[in-house]
Amino acid sequence: MTAKVAVIYYSATGTVHALAQAVAEGAAAAGAAVRLRRVAELAPDGAIDANPLWRRHADAAAEVGEAAVEDLAWADAFAFGTPTRFGAPAAQLKQFIDQTAGLWQEGGLADKPVTAFTSAHHRHGGTEATILSLANVFYHWGALIVPPGFTDPAVHAAGGNPYGASAVTGPGGDGAGPAALDAARHQGR
Structure with missing residues (x-):
């Protein structure tokens, strides 16, 4: 049976x-069927338009399917990614997670492997805290946390x-450079 992974x-x-x-x-290379999904954007267009990188990415990523709780019901394992916002996950990902209560109450998230990855502007910008914050959710789900x-x-x-792949986008970091991408591929396997 092919494992199904929702990223x-x-x-x-x-x-x-x-x-x-x-x-x-990484998950596909290990033989998994993969659904890559982005969560819904919550920021107003004015905020997005004020940052050219944000606008460019929002337009380019429109082709990626939007995440639905059904993607979690489909999957045997999950990987969650978010930028670090003051040592915590972005509101957009948290809003998606908050929609999982029904599936959680049915036991549909229990006993499934889960992992997390993140980015921050600064090397000590809270990446580990962000992943640990997500772990609190995963504990409630009864999921099996699988860090790299x-x-x-x-x-x-x-x-x-060791908590999860992370990238530093500001001074001293190379963003989603080759090293961070290799670590993320390893985590996906």
């Missing part, structure tokens, strides 16, 4: 989108976050 993410400027694609590639740990040289090359 659900939010990305404003494209960094987490690139990580999500790499996680999906230090199980592959790719994790070390990307800065060594």
Whole structure:
């Protein structure tokens, strides 16, 4: 039986989108059927238009299917990605997660492997806190949290976050560069 993996993410400027694609590639390379889905945008057009990178990515990512709770019901495993916002997941991903109560009450999220990945502007911008914040949700679901740990040289090359692949977009970081993408592919496997 082929494993089914839902890669659900939010990305404003494209960094987490690139990580999500790499996680999906890793899962597919391991033989999984993959659904790559973005969550709905909540920000008003005025805020998006004020940042050219945000607008460019919003337009480019429109081709990616929008996440629905049904994607989680379909999947045997999940990977969630979000930019770090003050050490926490973006509101867009949290809003999607808040819609899962019915599936959770039915037991549809229990005993399924789950992992998370993120990005931040600064090296110490809260990536680990963001992933740990998502872990609180996964505990309530009864999901099986699967971090990459230090199980592959790719994790070390990307800065060594054992909680999940993460990218730094600001000073000293290379965003969704080769090292971060390799770590995300490893996490997807």
